Amino acid sequence: MGSGPEGTEYGAEGSFRATLGLPWGSLNLGVHGVKDPDLALAGAKQRSVPNLFNAEDKTQILEVSTSAAQAAGCSDPAEIFAFFTEQCRKNLHLVLALSPIGEAFRRRVRMFPAIVNCCTIDWFMEWPEEALRGVATHFLQKVDLAKDVFTGVVEICVRMQESVFELTDRFRREVQRHYYVTPTSYLELINSFKGVLASKRDDVSGAKRRYDDGLEKVISTEEQVKTMSIQLEELRPVLKQTSAETADLMTVIEHKQEEASATQAVVAKEEEAASQQAEASRTMKEECQADLDKALPALNAALDALKSLKKGDIVEVKNMKSPPEGVITVSKALCWMFDVKPKKVTAEDGRTKIDDYWEPSKKSLWGDSKMLDRLLGYDKDHIPVEVIEKLKPLEDDPEFDPEVIKKASTAAMGICKWVRAMIVYDGVAKVVGPKKEALAQAESELAKVMGVLNEKKAELKAVQDNVSRLLADFESARKKKDDLAVQVDDCSKRLVRAEKLISGLGGEKTRWIESSKRLGEQYTNLTGDVLIGSGILAYLGTFTGRYRVDTVKSWVQLMKENQLPSAQEFSLRTVLGDEVQIRQWVIDKLPNDQVSVENAIIIQRSRRWPLMIDPQLQANQWVRKTYAGRGEQLRILRLTQNYARELEGAITYGKPTLLENVLEQLDPLLEPLLQKAIFKAGSVMMIRLGDSQCEYNKDFRFFITTKLPNPHYSPEICVQVTLLNFMATPDGLQDQMLGILVAKEEPEVERKRQNLVVES
Incomplete structure (x- = not known):
């Protein structure tokens, strides 16, 4: 039976209850968890275990x-309980996995005869080659x-496992030390090989x-030195020629700039005269506009009045009798205003003729639809x-006032405003007319002057554009010369640095x-080397130096x-x-011999x-010194103490922990x-x-030491830990000395050796 997940003593009762689906938990029971294996096995064979259930349990079972x-035809409580017992017998299977090593197996067989009498014993030997x-x-x-290579690796793994069987027999015969090799050790060999091979391949390929x-850079630098030498020889004559061309271009630019300055002076003088003439024209135009502005409000008001008239207003006037x-x-x-001739009619005295404008106006004006x-x-x-x-x-006629005429007719009032606006506008126009003529003549003369001025400006712009183009050419030539100078200087410096680099890295x-x-x-040898190294990790930690050397x-x-x-x-x-x-380990008091390293x-x-x-406490001192030097708080525990709570804290907070002075049995x-056995909760x-459960910190480290010089650990412990022999031997002491x-x-x-280690 394996260990239970919570270390609870379930016993046979839990096994029987779970066969029928009753709530109890895992059936993976530990040898420490079975209260009475003899009673459980005998009861399972004889169909009942007396006093196994109390009254409450029996009620729940029923x-x-x-x-x-x-459904099976059982009705009274006795038959139902018998039915339950029969189902337990059919479904319950008990398997005890016990190691034959040591006194524990003999002691259990003597104490619980049912292990022999009520069980089928099957002895599992080591795995065969297949x-x-x-x-x-x-x-x-x-x-x-x-x-x-894969075939060779598989074959060597098999041979390694077999060779370690032989090694343990030799180890036991020659030095009376016990070590057990199990299939778990073989799986550890394989898993170590896979993990270490991947890691080492990355490390070696990266190095x-x-x-x-680095070699590629050195070779590339050598090629660059050759190229830069050729470039430098080609750049120097080009730089000399470009410098001469730049100087000649600067002479031409200076001459053109003098011409542009002279032309600019002439243009500036003519532009000043044109500006004065334009200012006079502007003043005259403003005066004309000011005079017009006096008449325009009245004119605009009259026009607005005309626009507001409707056809009916005109018709109304026309129809007046x-x-x-x-x-x-x-x-x-x-x-x-429209040159309509009056009609001669007899005056009121009957003797004379007077002009009548009403009838002609009705016919020619008021009757006109487009009036x-x-x-x-x-x-x-x-x-x-x-x-x-x-x-x-x-x-000046008071009867011709728009407000007076408005009383007679709205249409007549609008036309009255218009006529009065025409009188005012004509008076202003006669004053403004000559001014407009003078303004037009001044503007004509100004246009001629501006035409000449624009021609001069065009000439000046052409000269300036030519100078600007020459300056741009000069700037381009100067930049080209400067770039060439920089290239020559940069190429020379790079050539010097590259030659120094090549000389230094020769x-x-x-x-x-x-x-x-x-x-x-x-890298090619990694497969074989890592396989041997994985064998050492999986098997050889407990062996002394001589046996390791022979096995390797x-x-x-x-x-x-x-x-x-x-x-x-x-x-x-x-x-x-x-x-x-390794150098740091030695500083931290690790013995400087091959086995300890x-x-x-x-x-x-x-x-x-x-x-x-570790009977001489060499490993103990090394572990203490290592974590003290890092500034980490090393937790030191002993099985003789109540250590569980402190161990939980170390696991939760990732603190290194040393469990020292253990014996041949470890606490379950x-x-x-x-x-x-880490699991994920959320x-x-x-x-x-x-x-209890506690959080597991990945930074947690755990070390166990024993002062027993020749401990005999069971196979269960051998597969759970990596056994390491730190006991001092003559060969090890000789290396240390x-x-x-x-x-x-x-x-x-020694100093040079340590410096070489650090530098490499």
Whole structure:
């Protein structure tokens, strides 16, 4: 049985209830969660478990099971409960997965005989070659590998798993240390290979690309130096010729500017005279207009009065039998203006003849349908003198006032206004006429003067345009000369800089070529090297240096046998390590031996949390110093303390945590954390610890150490953590002493080594 999701002790009761769909939760029960496995297994076989349910549970079971039981023909409570028991027996399947390693299995068998008596025991051995090969083929099929390389990788994965089985037997025989290899370790090998290969391909291809870009720039600079040398030789004579042409053009421009200045002086003088003449004409025109403005208001008022007249008003006057004196006077004035002859009639005394204007006006004027148009279109500028002489006395006649005549006829009043306006306008026109003639003559003379002036201005504009064009040509020539000078100067400076760059990078070019070639070979060998490195990450953390070296040599030989590209001499430090990072680790008190450095690389690259065998506290000091140097608060916990709440806080806030001095058994509370059983609740990543949930911060780091020199961890723990052996060995101490000796005796050599690491 696997562990329950909340660590709750469900027991057999939960299993039985869930078979019929009763609410209980997950059936994935832990060995710690089964209260009485013997009772549960025996009860499942014998159809009943005594005192399993209380009265409340039985009532709920009967309520849920009644409908299904009645359909099967069961009616009373005993039959319904028996029906429920039978359904549980049919549907309930219990599977116990127990590791045979250690005393726990023996102890459980002795305590619960039903494990043997009521179970079918199936012993699962290690996976056969076909299974290993099939798993590797399935998980690696999406990796970008050539067909022959893919076949070799799958075969080597199988051989690695088998070789580690042999290695663990040898390890147990020679040094009495236990380590267990499981299918989970094999899956870790495959997953590590996929992840590390993708990462390293990006890193190596990126580094090679930078070198190639640098080489391309150097080669491009060399080509540019040759091109710039040729350009510089071509630009110098062109610059000299352009400078001479610019100087000649400046001489021509100066001569043309003198001509333009002389012409401009003449034009300015003539323009001043024309301006005076134009000002005189303008003054005369304003005087004429002022005189006209006196007559125009009356004229406009008369015209407006005429326009307001209607045909009926005219007809009304025409139809008058005995018109008033005002209408007769208006009719007489119209006859004078339109040259209508009066009719001779006998006067009232009967002896003399007098002029009658009424009848002729009725016939020729008032009866004319276009009379208003004739009035509006009257030639007011050429009224005969004799007509004005006849009309003049009417202007002073009180009976010829529009207000007086309005009483007789509206039409006659409008025409009266018009006649009076004509008299006023004629008087003004006779005064303005001579002035207009003088104005017309002045304007004619002004037009002639302006014509001559415009010709002079055109000549001046032509000269100025010519000067402007020459100046534009000069500016273009000067700009061309300046551009050429800038080009020559820029080309000379760039040529100097490029020659300095090529001179300075002369040695680097060779090194870059070699580095690019080396990185190309490294990229080709990545598949084999990363596969060996992934094997170390998955399997070899718990082994000491001698066993690691022997195993890596055998794996390198496997690469050659399967024709998989890889380096002749493998080094985990070279393939997966970062020299700058390793230098910092050593500063942070990581022992400077090969095993310790490899252990640190495994911690950095592994997907599982590390459990470090650290009797000399070397790893403990290194972890403490590393996070203290970064200014991060390292949480230090022990299983002997009440650590759950503090661990939850560290997980939530992403604080690094060190769990130290563990023994051979780990708290079941840690299982979800070791398995990284992270789930998503909404948009937040969560993890379950015991009976509570907490938010999971991706910055959280977890380290476990034990001071036991030779712990015997069960297979369950071996697959949940990355076991790392930090125990000091003679070989490791020798490496550490060598590093200390070099630092003391040859400090200059050590300083140069560290500087080289930083610079590279």
